[in-house]
Amino acid sequence: MTAIDRALPAMRPVGVRSSPLAAVAPWLLGAAILLALPFVFPSRTGFTIMNAIGINVVFALSYNMLLGQGGMLSFGHAVWFGLGGFAAMHMMVAIDKLALPVPVFLLPLVGFAAGLLAGAVLGWPICRRAGTPFAMITLGIGELIAAAGLMFVTVFGGEEGIKGDRVVGPMLFGLDLGPQGGVYWFIAFWVFAAALAMWAFTRTPLGRLSLAVRDNPDRVPFIGYDPQRVRYLVFMVASGFAGLAGGMAAVNYEILTPQIFGALTSGNVLLMAFIGGLGAFYGPILGAVLIVLMQSMLSDYTEGWQLYVGLLFMGLVMFAPGGLASMVEGGARAVRRGDWRERAPAWASGALAFAVLAAGIVLLVELAFRAHGGGALRLAGLTLRPGDAMGWIIGIALVSLGAGLLRLLTRRGHDGDTARPA
Amino acid sequence: MSDLELRALRKSFGSADIIRGVDLAVPAGERHAVIGPNGAGKSTLFNLISGAFPPTSGEVMLGGERISGRPPYEINRRGLSRSFQVTNIFHNMSVYENLRCAVLWSLGYRYTLWRSAAALKDAAERSREVLHLIGLDHARETPAGLLSYADQRALEIGVTIAGGARVILLDEPTAGMSRAETDRAVDLIRRVTEGRTLLIVEHDMGVVFGLADRISVLVYGEVIATGTPAEIRGDPRVREAYLGEEAA
Ligand SMILES: Nc1ncnc2c1ncn2[C@@H]1O[C@H](COP(=O)(O)OP(=O)(O)OP(=O)(O)O)[C@@H](O)[C@H]1O
Ligand SMILES: [Mg+2]
Numbered sequence: 001m002t003a004i005d006r007a008l009p010a011m012r013p014v015g016v017r018s019s020p021l022a023a024v025a026p027w028l029l030g031a032a033i034l035l036a037l038p039f040v041f042p043s044r045t046g047f048t049i050m051n052a053i054g055i056n057v058v059f060a061l062s063y064n065m066l067l068g069q070g071g072m073l074s075f076g077h078a079v080w081f082g083l084g085g086f087a088a089m090h091m092m093v094a095i096d097k098l099a100l101p102v103p104v105f106l107l108p109l110v111g112f113a114a115g116l117l118a119g120a121v122l123g124w125p126i127c128r129r130a131g132t133p134f135a136m137i138t139l140g141i142g143e144l145i146a147a148a149g150l151m152f153v154t155v156f157g158g159e160e161g162i163k164g165d166r167v168v169g170p171m172l173f174g175l176d177l178g179p180q181g182g183v184y185w186f187i188a189f190w191v192f193a194a195a196l197a198m199w200a201f202t203r204t205p206l207g208r209l210s211l212a213v214r215d216n217p218d219r220v221p222f223i224g225y226d227p228q229r230v231r232y233l234v235f236m237v238a239s240g241f242a243g244l245a246g247g248m249a250a251v252n253y254e255i256l257t258p259q260i261f262g263a264l265t266s267g268n269v270l271l272m273a274f275i276g277g278l279g280a281f282y283g284p285i286l287g288a289v290l291i292v293l294m295q296s297m298l299s300d301y302t303e304g305w306q307l308y309v310g311l312l313f314m315g316l317v318m319f320a321p322g323g324l325a326s327m328v329e330g331g332a333r334a335v336r337r338g339d340w341r342e343r344a345p346a347w348a349s350g351a352l353a354f355a356v357l358a359a360g361i362v363l364l365v366e367l368a369f370r371a372h373g374g375g376a377l378r379l380a381g382l383t384l385r386p387g388d389a390m391g392w393i394i395g396i397a398l399v400s401l402g403a404g405l406l407r408l409l410t411r412r413g414h415d416g417d418t419a420r421p422a
Numbered sequence: 423m424s425d426l427e428l429r430a431l432r433k434s435f436g437s438a439d440i441i442r443g444v445d446l447a448v449p450a451g452e453r454h455a456v457i458g459p460n461g462a463g464k465s466t467l468f469n470l471i472s473g474a475f476p477p478t479s480g481e482v483m484l485g486g487e488r489i490s491g492r493p494p495y496e497i498n499r500r501g502l503s504r505s506f507q508v509t510n511i512f513h514n515m516s517v518y519e520n521l522r523c524a525v526l527w528s529l530g531y532r533y534t535l536w537r538s539a540a541a542l543k544d545a546a547e548r549s550r551e552v553l554h555l556i557g558l559d560h561a562r563e564t565p566a567g568l569l570s571y572a573d574q575r576a577l578e579i580g581v582t583i584a585g586g587a588r589v590i591l592l593d594e595p596t597a598g599m600s601r602a603e604t605d606r607a608v609d610l611i612r613r614v615t616e617g618r619t620l621l622i623v624e625h626d627m628g629v630v631f632g633l634a635d636r637i638s639v640l641v642y643g644e645v646i647a648t649g650t651p652a653e654i655r656g657d658p659r660v661r662e663a664y665l666g667e668e669a670a
Binding site: 200201203204205206207208209211212215216218219220221222223224225226229230233237 | 472473493494495498499503504506510511512513514515519522523524526527528531532533534535536537538539540542581582584585
């Protein structure tokens with residue numbers, strides 16, 4: 001748990017005194033980005049990727065409600081995502097079959113309700129424990145539901161999954177959900193609404209108390225609150241929002257298979273939240289964007305993309321436990337203090353060292369992939385064959401150089417830019 | 423009427439009898455000190471009263487109502503609040519947030535999730551009041567973990583009294599403080615417990631004799647004497663068991 005403990009304290013004491021404008025500005029910016037994106041990336045691929053990002057943003061934010069806000073490390077968050085998704089999917093099928101007057105646009109609410117309900121029922125035993133036992137129980141529940149998903153074919157469709165058609169029922173806001181571009185506005189709406197709701201949650205008395213429980217659960221009973229109850233309620237709400245993301249996925253993909261319950265989904269959301277940063281509300285958003293982009297762009301070029309995600313995760317945990325958000329915060333703080341000019345060289349050299357190291361690792365990994373009957377690696381006019389020593393030598397040289405530089409830099413500059421005092 | 427009453431209270435950990443039949447009655451508004459050598463069971467007594475763990479036998483009565491066996495959050499809601507010997511605050515939260523969390527239940531907010539905490543006027547007012555009382559106005563937004571030791575101890579007291587509990591238990595509030603810091607802490611304790619019932623564990627005899635209306639001496643899990651400071655000072659058993667070694 002040490003890595004998590006190191007990642008958590010970065011959570012800013014939420015500015016009780018921040019001006020109304022400072023509170024609204026990020027939301028205006030977010031809305032502007034959501035409105036502008038379709039015009040910047042109007043391609044079909046663009047919409048596919050952006051819709052996937054949107055779903056994962058909500059999913060990752062719901063995960064951080066659990067981990068960043070409540071200090072609960074879950075290995076089974078896919079359960080609520082999947083159950084919400086299947087509930088929405090069945091509703092979508094019912095809208096079609098029974099001609100229900102329910103707009104498909106509102107299906108994420110069905111997902112939310114299903115997630116909340118499932119979280120309330122299963123969360124009752126799960127939340128009786130905290131810390132490592134809690135994590136283990138969520139792992140068990142995840143495996144259990146994943147296995148059940150394959151067994152109950154009528155509910156989850158077996159290997160085939162359940163299919164639906166989103167162009168059914170009444171339209172809302174005159175939005176045609178047929179084309180990917182139409183789905184984008186559906187996703188954008190729910191991303192914004194869900195993010196706003198989850199942010200509002202952090203400001204409620206329960207949200208504040210869950211920070212207290214995360215910080216020091218032993219003290220909480222002596223200020224009148226039952227920490228177990230606090231955890232349980234946060235767990236329920238987080239499950240609800242995971243279910244909402246699942247509902248978005250049902251509408252977007254029009255097919256769900258029981259695979260959705262698997263450890264891969266649960267692991268991915270953990271990675272997104274962690275890489276983005278647990279300490280800031282927007283951290284998981286950054287993580288979701290980055291991971292989905294890596295997934296969809298890198299997977300065209302290399303089979304190794306998952307390996308790179310893993311390496312990125314390790315690198316961040318070791319060098320910037322606060323994730324991407326802590327780097328953003330560090331930069332913002334330096335700008336506010338006005339000493340970013342003095343720090344810029346250190347950042348630049350750090351980034352350079354990382355880039356060199358990463359280039360070396362990528363080169364070695366890609367060569368290794370090709371060692372077994374693959375072709376040559378063509379890079380910047382250079383043709384490197386796994387059979388020749390040249391590529392390996394360059395790779396090892398880059399890795400040594402990058403690692404050496406990093407070591408030099410971290411030894412010199414313990415100025416606490418990425419790792420803050422607890 | 424006694425605000426707090428212990429009746430034949432016992433606690434054993436395995437085969438070790440730590441609290442061995444304690445009877446004690448603290449009338450409303452009294453400042454009562456518990457003194458005794460290290461390991462006598464003073465903190466254990468506090469743990470039993472505040473519900474940190476249940477007694478092996480005997481009862482704890484608060485305002486005539488039995489509270490022993492209840493979980494600590496219920497005891498707290500009934501108007502008994504305690505501090506800890508080892509500072510026990512929310513280190514990653516700001517000083518103000520520490521206090522605001524501590525006032526919420528007493529103002530009736532429970533597990534509310536449909537209102538903004540920042541918009542709760544009464545909670546803000548009460549938190550500011552306590553903030554001022556403990557003299558930490560200047561450190562409002564400082565993470566509690568970054569405060570000086572004495573300020574953390576002051577915040578510990580603030581968190582303890584913020585909910586307006588009628589009965590306050592303080593476990594060695596001045597331990598580890600300099601003379602000047604101790605004087606300030608005693609002054610603070612005097613102010614924040616005005617009109618309330620106080621049970622305080624303290625090793626500093628200057629503090630005890632200056633603050634307490636009555637004193638109980640706990641030795642090996644038993645109260646060997648209870649009385650006014652003058653009575654305690656003159657009690658030969660106490661001198662022998664406890665004060666003697668202090669004076670030496
Ligand atoms: N949870 C526990 N399990 C087992 N033994 C315990 C537990 N809590 C306290 N004890 C034992 O009870 C005895 C009394 O401890 P306690 O902390 O109550 O003493 P104290 O009077 O507060 O001492 P001090 O002045 O050093 O704070 C000690 O011997 C301690 O080891
Ligand atoms: Mg003690």
